[in-house]
Amino acid sequence: MTVFRNGLVVDGTGRPAFRGDVIVDGDRIVDVVLHGFRGDCALRTADRVVDATGCIVTPGFIDAHSHSDAYLVIEPDAPSKLAQGVTTEVNGQCGGSIAPRYGEARLSSDWAALLGERLTWRSLAEYRETLDAAKPAINTVQFVGHNTLRSSVVGYVGRSATPDELREMTRLLDESLDAGAWGLTTGLIYQPGKYSTPDEVVALAKAVAAKGGYYATHMRSEGDRIIEAIDEVLDLVRATGIRAEISHLKTSGRRNWGKIDAVLEKIEDAMADGLLLGSDRYPYCAAGTDLDIVLPDWAQEGAAKAEMERLADAATLARIVAEIDASARDWSTVMIGGTWSAENKPFSGKTVSDVAASLNMTPGRLVCDVLARDGCKTGAFFFGMSEENLAKIYARPWIVPGSDASLRAPWGPLGDDHPHPRAYSTMPEFYRRVRALGVSREETVARMTSVPARRFGLRGRGVIEKGAYADVVVWNESEFRGTATYVEPHRFASGVKCVMVNGNVPYMEGRFTGERGGRFLERS
Numbered sequence: 001m002t003v004f005r006n007g008l009v010v011d012g013t014g015r016p017a018f019r020g021d022v023i024v025d026g027d028r029i030v031d032v033v034l035h036g037f038r039g040d041c042a043l044r045t046a047d048r049v050v051d052a053t054g055c056i057v058t059p060g061f062i063d064a065h066s067h068s069d070a071y072l073v074i075e076p077d078a079p080s081k082l083a084q085g086v087t088t089e090v091n092g093q094c095g096g097s098i099a100p101r102y103g104e105a106r107l108s109s110d111w112a113a114l115l116g117e118r119l120t121w122r123s124l125a126e127y128r129e130t131l132d133a134a135k136p137a138i139n140t141v142q143f144v145g146h147n148t149l150r151s152s153v154v155g156y157v158g159r160s161a162t163p164d165e166l167r168e169m170t171r172l173l174d175e176s177l178d179a180g181a182w183g184l185t186t187g188l189i190y191q192p193g194k195y196s197t198p199d200e201v202v203a204l205a206k207a208v209a210a211k212g213g214y215y216a217t218h219m220r221s222e223g224d225r226i227i228e229a230i231d232e233v234l235d236l237v238r239a240t241g242i243r244a245e246i247s248h249l250k251t252s253g254r255r256n257w258g259k260i261d262a263v264l265e266k267i268e269d270a271m272a273d274g275l276l277l278g279s280d281r282y283p284y285c286a287a288g289t290d291l292d293i294v295l296p297d298w299a300q301e302g303a304a305k306a307e308m309e310r311l312a313d314a315a316t317l318a319r320i321v322a323e324i325d326a327s328a329r330d331w332s333t334v335m336i337g338g339t340w341s342a343e344n345k346p347f348s349g350k351t352v353s354d355v356a357a358s359l360n361m362t363p364g365r366l367v368c369d370v371l372a373r374d375g376c377k378t379g380a381f382f383f384g385m386s387e388e389n390l391a392k393i394y395a396r397p398w399i400v401p402g403s404d405a406s407l408r409a410p411w412g413p414l415g416d417d418h419p420h421p422r423a424y425s426t427m428p429e430f431y432r433r434v435r436a437l438g439v440s441r442e443e444t445v446a447r448m449t450s451v452p453a454r455r456f457g458l459r460g461r462g463v464i465e466k467g468a469y470a471d472v473v474v475w476n477e478s479e480f481r482g483t484a485t486y487v488e489p490h491r492f493a494s495g496v497k498c499v500m501v502n503g504n505v506p507y508m509e510g511r512f513t514g515e516r517g518g519r520f521l522e523r524s
Contacts, residue, residue: 001025001045002500004474006035007052011464012059012449014442022057024470027503027517031466048505050498052474056441059449059462060087060471060501061427064280065216065247065402067091069098069127069142070111071414072407073118076136076516080408082507084427084482084493085473087500088521090456092143093247093404094218095187099124100172104155105148109290109304109377110338114413125179128520137506137516139471141456143216144176146186146204147193156192156303161200170207180522182456183213185247188220188229189293191303198232202239209242212523214456216245223252223384226259227266233277234270243276245455248404249393250281250385257386264396271398278455280402281393283429285385286486288337288404288420291378292371296323304376311372324364331356331363335486336370337379338418344370344378348418349487381420381486394434397443400452401430410490421489425482428493432481441477459524474498 004022009032011017019035023046063081066089072078081089092098096108100123106112112119121127124142131140149169154161161169173184184204187193205215215236219229230246237244246267251259271277292300292307299310299320310316331353339348347355347370356366370378393399405423408414422429427448434444453462460469473496480495492510499507504517 002048002050002503002505003046004050004052004057004472007055007057007474009464010056010058010442010445012446012462013465014446014450017056017442022464022472024472024500024503027470029464029466029468029470029472032464050474052497055474055476055497057464058445058473058475059464059468060473060499061085061401061448062087062452062458062462063089063403063426064245064400064452064456065090065093065404067093067096067404067406068140070107070115070406072136072140073130073134074114075407075409075412075414076134077409077506077512077514078136078138078407078518079410079512080424080492082137082499082512083496084425085475085496085499086138086427087471087473088139088141088458088461090141090143090216090402090452092145092181093185093216095145095147095185095190095193097143097145097148097185099127099148100144100152100176101148102152102172105151106303109375110417113377123179124176124181128180131520135516136518137512138501138518139521140518141182141458141521142180143183143185143214144173144181146184146196146201147190149173149204150192150196154192156301156306158192158195158301160195160197166200166203170204173204173207174211177208177211177213180520181213182523183215184208185216185218187218189218191300194220198235202236205236205240205242209240213242214245215242216247218247222250223256226251226256226263230263230266234266234275237270237275237277243278243455246277246279248281248287248402249279249399250287251389252287252382252384254384254386257389260386260389260392264392278398278400280400281390282402282404282422282426283390283394283433284420284422285387285390286335286381286383286420287385288379288381288422290376291336291367291380292376294324294329294334294367295320307376308372311368317368321362321364321368324367325362333383335381335383337381337420339370339374339379340377341373344373379418390433391437395437397447398451400447400455401426408490415490419489421482421484421486424484424489424491425493428480428495429482457523458521470500470503472500
């Protein structure tokens, strides 16, 4: 038995905080006791007492949009997530998942390279076996990525799926749902999902809805055609009845910042009409994705292998460089992130414009040289969002935190990367920004816990109450802050004192204990 003693309990429901004790036995909360009532008996029989004096005791935080599918196997202590109080992640996002992987399907470059010989699975059921053996510290909710399905069946060719191919994608999706997947995600700006028709995505979403699953989407546009992209999501929800999550809501590019009011109005009107919608957002104004996204569309077809072949051909390379340099992109807003070659390492954390100027070359030539040396695996940060718009988004009670980041560690195989600071600091930064808008402590915590738990059907999660699963965080409100930066991203959040997951304590006072009890969660 564990007793969290004398903390300020913010139970995740939105109700007023109260001073009290939280009593855990096994993997469940067995009692929540107001301070001064009936707590002494539990204290006498407790195996562990956590003194929460001066701290807040809340449910574990839920990262509603994450990409840790592979890294939970590589670094099961999940350090960057635990240190900010995350106990559950929703993975398989933006159309890319760890399984199923057949045919031409490939994992993202960093996943495949770091997994190496550990990459033995094909199906989601086989991945579950590997994950269970790794014993991760946190819970995972696993979605299936549309891009992963499509590349398993159609490959990376730029065309519509045939009826037979759509049937095979649906079969693999059904198989994955039966093995524990929660639903489908799309990444409709990425290869090969960008080649799909709306009808293809609707057909797959219908298969998910038939089994009570969920849908999350990185929409077809978050910039110039964002209104049309939202219409596509709304049409899908109307056609299927599925609950949908609009991933990392934003209006990208300065020329699109003025669309934010129309975007929010369109979503809220649809909610008022009864559509089951929600959204998440990380607390930063720079997106993070692969640098090869800046290549011309025709140069991206076929994914990394085909991209590398084009960069190796002098005439094709010249055409790519010319088209990149002729674009209207402001290269001072593009920062090089994680790199793979020794020659590129010094560029991490620097803008394309600064590096190009220092080397006396055009941005297009620099980008192509960097990609060629890294095997088209380079990461990048794109500073294309508005702080004012982020405040408008965070003012909405239906926005929950989603890091859009894999877990990271400052050591081991993950320590050589240069991630976005959101991997380490999303939860404290979300809390800080939402509270600064005048939102109460209780409502802000609810948006980090019970709101995403209800949205994704996580029964018994996201609340501190008798009978709930024992996912608990003890943290000091005045010390809870993110310390990671774009230049120095491998910095843990501060202020979290203790994290419990399913009754286990994998993090205590800055130490990762190895007491890992995370689970692959299943739909109930």
